[in-house]
Amino acid sequence: LWLYYISLICGLILDNMIYHRAVELIIIGDGRLTFHPGSQVVKLPFINFMKTYGTSFLNAYTNSPICCPSRAAMWSGLFTHLTESWNNFKGLDPNYTTWMDVMEEHGYQTQKFGKLDYTSxxxxxxxxxxxxxRDVAFLLRQEGRPVVNLIPNKAKERVMEADWRNTDRAINWLRKEAINYTKPFVLYLGLNLPHPYPSPSSGENFGSSTFHTSLFWLKKVKNHIFKIDWFNKNHRSSFTKTKCLxxxxxxxxxxxxxxLTLHQLDLLQKTIxxxxxxxxxxxxxxxQFYKxxxxxxxxxxxxxxxxPGIKANQQVSNVVSLVDIYPTMLDIAGIPLPQNLSGYSLLPLSSEPSKNKRKVKNLRPPWILSEYHGCNVNASTYMLRTNQWKYIAYSDGVSVLPQLFDLSLDPEELNNIAAKFPEITYSLDQKLRSIINYPKVSASVHRYNKEQFIMWKQSIGQNYSNVIANLRWHQEWLKNPEKYENAINQWLTTHIASQFE
Structure with a gap:
């Protein structure tokens, strides 16, 4: 199931009335599909244009591999545990000051179109x-497989109509509004692609969805689908490969x-x-499906x-992450950076030395942090990524064994070598604990989950068991409701182990 989504941010900055700079951000999925050498069979001229005339970060990571918490990190510049953006419906406070708000306070004209999803x-x-x-022993039914809606039109390009409407709105804004501004501006465009559409006939309880495409796009991919060794090596199904392409x-x-719009408006050479x-x-x-x-x-x-000022045809191997977007945006605009940010500006790694005259006060650490606390797993997950190693710890660091991968030798992450190299595992775990007290964070998530469930249960009343039985994947509940009610009660009355505190 193709369930991550796309976003596009672009902006236009007027620097002392001398030249324009635009900032544009598009959010897509797995970075290896864009940068992996084996994907060069796929001709993506505009993305390749950006790679040729810009800087590519080969080891960029999300700070939380799910939509809302990831975007919360990107818009706040803070790690997930600092904003407590635990899941897809608990992101930033609606009044949180994002980097765009800061830029607006410093005189920038700001505009947003499309999908945001950083508050909820x-x-x-x-x-x-x-x-x-997620800690309760439910047996959940597998989610419904996606349905394909093939549009029999060889000329139909705009199959994701909502995304194209928002893209057109952004283009019209550039043409009619942005070009006439006498002060700097930032434009954000968020796309839903490649999220499939919900399947109306299935309803919420079935969880199915519809992947829209047309003969136009199938013709585009038919000559590529079996040519890409990297896809085949990773055992993707033909259907999944087709959706990727x-x-x-x-x-x-x-x-x-x-x-092309920026080029036509004579802004491309003045645009970041x-x-x-x-x-x-x-x-x-x-x-595995999903993220x-x-x-x-x-x-x-x-x-x-x-x-302008960004190194062309440059590849950066440093590990970076989405919390770096906040300081990068402010750095581009020449706005002083707050002291409490989790991220660091990307400009020292991507800009020409003559263009980056600002003194870098803090050296970028040789690691990035990612964490996950949402649904579909029964333990909070923490990842410390360095140049060579990826260390993954779970929950309290004891209940579930950690994973260690040497990405230089094992890029497909097929061999967990945590037990084979205990000294390295211990060292990386100590480093992770110095960055985040992850057993304490896991305990906070446990408490939050119980509190939220109790509040919801009280709002439903005695009928809560029947409500759960008819939710999307809980059909097993109907067979033995007393069993699962007892499991819920046991979970709610069980104290968190002292090792979490």
């Missing part, structure tokens, strides 16, 4: 109950519309463009910067 996403009671009760072609097409993702999608790597995992397909994201 649109998610059902099923999603919420699944997240809150269709998504890439669609994105390239939309990116091209924005780039940033292209990145909130998370990836496993697409059956490690036999919600620290494996590369889920946690690794694309990141490109192109524009």
């Amino acid at each position: 996403g649109h998610h059902s009671i099923s999603n919420r109950v699944e997240a809150w009760t 269709i998504t890439k072609f669609n994105l390239n097409f939309i990116v091209g519309e924005i780039i 463009v940033i292209y990145t993702s909130d998370h990836g999608e496993l697409a059956m790597e490690h036999r 919600m995992s620290m494996y590369e397909a889920s946690a690794h994201v694309p990141l490109l910067i192109m524009g």
Whole structure:
């Protein structure tokens, strides 16, 4: 199931009335699909244009591999445990000051179109109950497989109509509004692609969805689908491969519309463009759907910067993450950076030395942090990524054994070597604990989940058991409701072990 989404941010900055700079950010999925050498068979001219004339970050990561918490980190510049953005319906406070708010306070004209999802996403009671009760031994039914809606039109390009409406709104704003401003501005465009549409006939309880495409896009991908060794090596199904490629072609097409518009308005040479993702999608790597995992397909994201003062055709191997977007945006605008940010500006890694005259006060650490606390897993997950190693710890660091991967030798993450190299495992765990007291954070999430479930249960009253039984994936509840009610009660009355405190 293709469940990550796309966003596009672009902005236009007027620097002392001398030249324009635009900042544009597009959010897509798994970064390896964009940058991996084996993907060069796929011709993505506008994305390749950005790579040729900009800087590519080869090791960029999400700070939480799910939509809302990831975007909360990107818009706040803070790690997930600092904002307590635990899941897809608990992100930033609606009044939180984002980097765009700061830029507006400093005289920038700001505009947003499309999908945001950094305060909360649109998610059902099923999603919420699944997240809150993730420690309870439920047997959940598998989610319904997506339905394909093939439009029999060889000329139909705009199959994701809502995304194209928002893209057109952004383009019209550039043409009619942005070009006439006498002060700097920032434009954000959020896309839903490649999220499939809900399947109305299935309803919420079935969880199915519809992937829209047309003969136009199938023709685009038919000559690529079995040519890509990297796809085949990772055992993606033909259906999943097709969706990956269709998504890439669609994105390239939309990116091209924005780039061509900037060119036509004589702004492209005065424009800084940033292209990145909130998370990836496993697409059956490690036999898993969705994101919600620290494996590369889920946690690794694309990141490109192109524009005046940015090094062309440059590849950066440093590990970076989405909390770096906040300080980068302010750095581009010349706005002083707050002291409490989790991230660091990307400009020292991507800009020409003569263009980056600002003194860098703090050296970038050689690691990034990612964490996950939402549904579909029964333990909070923490990932420390360095140049060579990926260390993954779970919950309290004891109940579930950690994972260690040497990505230089094992890029597909097939061999967990944590037990083989105990000294390295211990050292990385100590480093992780120095960054975040993760057993304490896990305990906070446990308490939050119980509190939220109790509040929901009280709002439902005695009928809560029947409500759960009819949620999306809880059909097993109907067979033995007393069993699951007792499991809920035991979970609610069990104290968190002292090792979490």
